[in-house]
Amino acid sequence: QVQLQESGPGLVKPSQTLSLTCTVSGGSISSGNYYWSWIRQHPGKGLEWIGYIYYSGTTFYNPSLKSRITISVDTSKNQFSLKLSSVTAADTAVYYCARNWDSTAHYFDYWGQGTLVTVSS
Amino acid sequence: EIVMTQSPATLSVSPGERATLSCRASQSVSSNLAWHQQKPGQAPRLLIHGASTRATGIPARFSGSGSGTEFTLTISSLESEDFAVYYCQQYNNWPLTFGGGTKVEIK
Numbered sequence: 001q002v003q004l005q006e007s008g009p010g011l012v013k014p015s016q017t018l019s020l021t022c023t024v025s026g027g028s029i030s031s032g033n034y035y036w037s038w039i040r041q042h043p044g045k046g047l048e049w050i051g052y053i054y055y056s057g058t059t060f061y062n063p064s065l066k067s068r069i070t071i072s073v074d075t076s077k078n079q080f081s082l083k084l085s086s087v088t089a090a091d092t093a094v095y096y097c098a099r100n101w102d103s104t105a106h107y108f109d110y111w112g113q114g115t116l117v118t119v120s121s
Numbered sequence: 122e123i124v125m126t127q128s129p130a131t132l133s134v135s136p137g138e139r140a141t142l143s144c145r146a147s148q149s150v151s152s153n154l155a156w157h158q159q160k161p162g163q164a165p166r167l168l169i170h171g172a173s174t175r176a177t178g179i180p181a182r183f184s185g186s187g188s189g190t191e192f193t194l195t196i197s198s199l200e201s202e203d204f205a206v207y208y209c210q211q212y213n214n215w216p217l218t219f220g221g222g223t224k225v226e227i228k
Binding site for chain 2: 048096
């Protein structure tokens with residue numbers, strides 16, 4: 001059973017960089033044809049896909065956030081990470097990591113529990 | 122970007138009754154549609170992919186139908202654990218997008 005767990009600071013100051021890590025267990029991040037995504041949910045709102053990474057390092061980002069996002073992977077630690085720069089209060093959300101099924105069907109079959117990040121001074 | 126619109130926003134249903142949730146895409150997504158269930162304080166869970174294929178371990182009372190721009194999630198007989206928020210998600214075009222959700226609450 002694949003499990004994903006997000007970790008990182010729960011509070012970030014405006015204009016700083018939000019940094020989160022997702023640790024994958026129960027399977028290798030390098031196996032199969034899986035892609036690995038970040039998704040966020042603003043308080044009381046719906047879901048917004050942020051971007052994905054493949055274990056080779058190939059990335060694809062949501063154009064609405066592209067200029068501020070970096071997603072990276074560390075296969076030796078079975079982790080992938082999100083950096084979101086120049087944050088504002090509008091970036092306050094629960095951030096989830098998730099696994100995309102494969103390159104032809106990007107639905108999310110496993111999700112982490114999510115971590116709340118608040119942007120505030 | 123494809124906009125996904127779900128209706129109704131809230132659905133009040135009694136246990137044992139049938140629930141029908143709708144999802145509409147702003148342009149065709151073929152059958153590249155998934156449904157996810159989210160309970161308070163929990164991560165979403167995949168229910169349906171390919172518009173009508175149940176994910177592993179999902180009970181048969183959940184069924185999905187539709188293609189193109191109109192989709193339906195049906196819960197044939199609601200059980201207590203089914204009261205939650207349901208999101209549709211298209212994966213036909215980039216960026217991936219979700220509907221705003223339908224909350225299924227106890228009547």
